[in-house]
Amino acid sequence: MTAPAPEPGLSVGEVVTVDIGPIAHGGHCVARHEGQVLFVRHTLPGERVRARVTEVGSGSRFVRADAIEVVSASPDRVPAPCRYAGVCGGCDFQHVDLAAQRRLKATVVREQLQRLARLDIPVEVEALAGHRDGLRWRTRTEFAVGPEREIGMRPHRSHHVLPVDDCLIAREEVIATGVLHRPAERVPADVVAFDVIAPSVGEPVVVPVTAQGATEAAVAVTEVVEAGGFRGEFEVAARGFWQVHPGAAGRFVELAVEMLAPRAGERVLDLYSGVGVFAAALAEAVGPTGEVIAVESDVEASAHAQANLAAYDNAVVVRARVDEAFGITARRSRGPQRRGSRGGRGRPGTRHPLIPPTADLVLLDPPRTGAAADVCRAVAALSPRAIVYVACDPAALARDLATFADSGYAVRTLRAFDAFPMTHHVECIVLLER
Ligand SMILES: C[S@@+](CC[C@H](N)C(=O)[O-])C[C@H]1O[C@@H](n2cnc3c(N)ncnc32)[C@H](O)[C@@H]1O
Known part of the structure; x- marks a missing residue:
C-alpha cells in the first residue's frame, strides 16, 4: 500500500518571506503565498516579514503564521514596551504605536460592517480615561x-x-x-x-x-460608577463580568443614557444586564412612573443585580436567558448557567410574564457571540423608539445589525472605544432607530 500524497502547500514550522496585506478581524494581517492565504500575527500592513507557519487549517484552506523577522518595517512599528511581547498570548499589538492600534481597530470595525451589514460608516476608535500610554489599565x-x-x-x-x-x-x-x-x-x-x-x-x-x-466562589467586590449626574455602587462577583478597563463602565453608561435619551415614564429593557449597571442608570432616568426590566441568565450576576437594583422600585430582574425570556426557546432545567454560554436553537417556549409586548427603549450588551437573529427580531418586535447595542465583537455586531436592518432599524450613531489597549479587541456602542 502506498502512503497518501502529502497535501500541497505550507506545513507547520516552515518559514516564508511574505508581503503583508490588510489587518483582519482577530488582530492578524492577511498575506498570500503561492495561492495560500496566511493570517500572520505580530506584523503590520505594508511590512515584509519572515514568518513561521504555526498552524495549517484542514484542507490547507488557511495558514496561521507568526512574524519572526521584519525585513521591511511599517512606520507604525514601535519597540514593544513589554519584554514578554510576542511570546505571551495576552497582548498582540505591543509592537504597534498606540494611535496606529486604534486606526487598525477602526479598519476592522469598518470592514466587518461593510462585509456583514452592508454599511459604510466612518469609524474612529476613541481612547478611554484611566491608563498610561495604553499600559496599567487592566483591573x-x-x-x-x-x-x-x-x-x-x-x-x-x-x-x-x-x-x-x-x-x-x-x-x-x-x-x-x-x-x-x-x-x-x-x-x-x-x-x-x-x-x-x-x-x-x-x-x-x-x-x-x-x-x-x-475556590472562593462567594467573593464579591464593590464597583462605583459615575456617569454624568448618575452615581451607583454595584456588588459584583470577583470573577463575574465587569468591564476590565477602569474608564469603561462609567463612559459606556454615560453614552448609552445620552443615546437613548430616556424620558420620564418610559419602559426600558436591559438585556444581558449583568449586575444591573445600565439598568440602574436607566431606572433613575425614567423615574418612578417608568420601568426597567433587566434580563440576565447568570445565577450570581442576577442575584447581584437584584441587590444592586433593590433601591429602585421601578426596576425588576428576570433571571433567564434572553432567548428563553422571549419564548424563542423553551426554558431548561435551572442548573447553574455557564457564564457567556450561547443558546443553541431548541424548541419554542413561552414568553416570560415580565417581558412586555412593547418597550420604549432597549439596551442589549450580549457576550462575544452576539445576540443572534431571533433575539434581534424579538427586540425589533417590541417596537422601541431607540435601541442601544453594546458589543465587544465587531463581527457578531455587524451580523446582528444586518438582522436589525431587515427588521426596520437603522444605525444612527456608532462609537468605538479602545477598552483593551495593546490588544486587537475593541468595544462598540451603536444607536439604532426606526
Ligand atoms: C458583556 S456582559 C454585559 C453585562 C452588563 N451589561 C455590564 O455591562 O456589566 C454579558 C452578560 O450577559 C450574560 N449572558 C450571557 N448569555 C446570556 C443569555 N443567553 N441570556 C441572558 N444573559 C446572558 C452574561 O452572564 C453577562 O453578564
Whole structure:
C-alpha cells in the first residue's frame, strides 16, 4: 500500500518571506503565498516579514503564521514596551504605536460592517480615561499556574505557562498583590490559576481557581460608577463580568443614557444586564412612573443585580436567558448557567410574564457571540423608539445589525472605544432607530 500524497502547500514550522496585506478581524494581517492565504500575527500592513507557519487549517484552506523577522518595517512599528511581547498570548499589538492600534481597530470595525451589514460608516476608535500610554489599565487579570507551580501567562493558543514577573497592562494594584512572586510551595496543588481583581473600592482580591472553578466562589467586590449626574455602587462577583478597563463602565453608561435619551415614564429593557449597571442608570432616568426590566441568565450576576437594583422600585430582574425570556426557546432545567454560554436553537417556549409586548427603549450588551437573529427580531418586535447595542465583537455586531436592518432599524450613531489597549479587541456602542 502506498502512503497518501502529502497535501500541497505550507506545513507547520516552515518559514516564508511574505508581503503583508490588510489587518483582519482577530488582530492578524492577511498575506498570500503561492495561492495560500496566511493570517500572520505580530506584523503590520505594508511590512515584509519572515514568518513561521504555526498552524495549517484542514484542507490547507488557511495558514496561521507568526512574524519572526521584519525585513521591511511599517512606520507604525514601535519597540514593544513589554519584554514578554510576542511570546505571551495576552497582548498582540505591543509592537504597534498606540494611535496606529486604534486606526487598525477602526479598519476592522469598518470592514466587518461593510462585509456583514452592508454599511459604510466612518469609524474612529476613541481612547478611554484611566491608563498610561495604553499600559496599567487592566483591573482583572487571570494568571495561569503551570505543572511546576510556576505562575504566569499562557502563550497564544497554548496550554503551557510562561512564567512572568510583571504584566504591563495590569493595574499596579494587581501586581502589588505579589501573586507573581508567590513561591511554588505556597501554591496549592489543585490550583490552576489565580484571578486578581482590583476593584474601584477597597483592596485587591486574589482568588485561587481550581479545575472545578473558584475556590472562593462567594467573593464579591464593590464597583462605583459615575456617569454624568448618575452615581451607583454595584456588588459584583470577583470573577463575574465587569468591564476590565477602569474608564469603561462609567463612559459606556454615560453614552448609552445620552443615546437613548430616556424620558420620564418610559419602559426600558436591559438585556444581558449583568449586575444591573445600565439598568440602574436607566431606572433613575425614567423615574418612578417608568420601568426597567433587566434580563440576565447568570445565577450570581442576577442575584447581584437584584441587590444592586433593590433601591429602585421601578426596576425588576428576570433571571433567564434572553432567548428563553422571549419564548424563542423553551426554558431548561435551572442548573447553574455557564457564564457567556450561547443558546443553541431548541424548541419554542413561552414568553416570560415580565417581558412586555412593547418597550420604549432597549439596551442589549450580549457576550462575544452576539445576540443572534431571533433575539434581534424579538427586540425589533417590541417596537422601541431607540435601541442601544453594546458589543465587544465587531463581527457578531455587524451580523446582528444586518438582522436589525431587515427588521426596520437603522444605525444612527456608532462609537468605538479602545477598552483593551495593546490588544486587537475593541468595544462598540451603536444607536439604532426606526
Ligand atoms: C458583556 S456582559 C454585559 C453585562 C452588563 N451589561 C455590564 O455591562 O456589566 C454579558 C452578560 O450577559 C450574560 N449572558 C450571557 N448569555 C446570556 C443569555 N443567553 N441570556 C441572558 N444573559 C446572558 C452574561 O452572564 C453577562 O453578564
